[in-house]
Amino acid sequence: MFSDKDLRKLIVPLVIEQILAVLVGTADTVMVSYAGESAISGVSLVDMFAYMVITILTALATGGAVIVSQYLGNKEQENANRAAGQLMVGTLLASGVVCVICAALNSQILHLLYGSAEESVLQAAETYMFITAFSFPFLGIYNSSAALFRSMKKDEHDHVRFAPHERHQHCRQRNRYFRAESGRCRRCGADAFCPARWRASS
Incomplete structure (x- = not known):
């Protein structure tokens, strides 16, 4: 179960990231x-469409990261690497297609979405x-x-600073890698180092 501190570490960067994404459109309008x-009206129209595209790319990236996290949690590093590569390639292809469509058909898209706007506004848009449109691949x-x-887990090797028995006790306290049926720790492989009282009873 996550503590309040863990949730703050997760939520605060996400909030800051979204604020910065919105500020990009605001800065464009000011400039x-x-x-x-x-x-100004043309930039505002495009910003609404661009924000929708960014949201879709963010959802795609989040979905792929969930799969990678599952593989990492199961200690399937090869599958995690493959999924991460597929996510990067898929996102690049998807954002590239969106880039080409928006750059080539920008007039048609804007007239379809905002056909009632003034012609001068549409031209600026x-x-x-x-x-x-050329920023979409980079955003993806x-x-x-x-x-x-x-x-990604940054604590993959945090147990190396412990002595053998301390290392296993650390793993045992975290209750993540101890395998009860064999009495061995899947993470540090400790068995002979560990007192019998640390071994789980089946």
């Missing part, structure tokens, strides 16, 4: 404010969307990498 109302790779880093 083009000198160009007039049409430019088309220019901004064409530029924004970033989201996948961030999700994979969150799923």
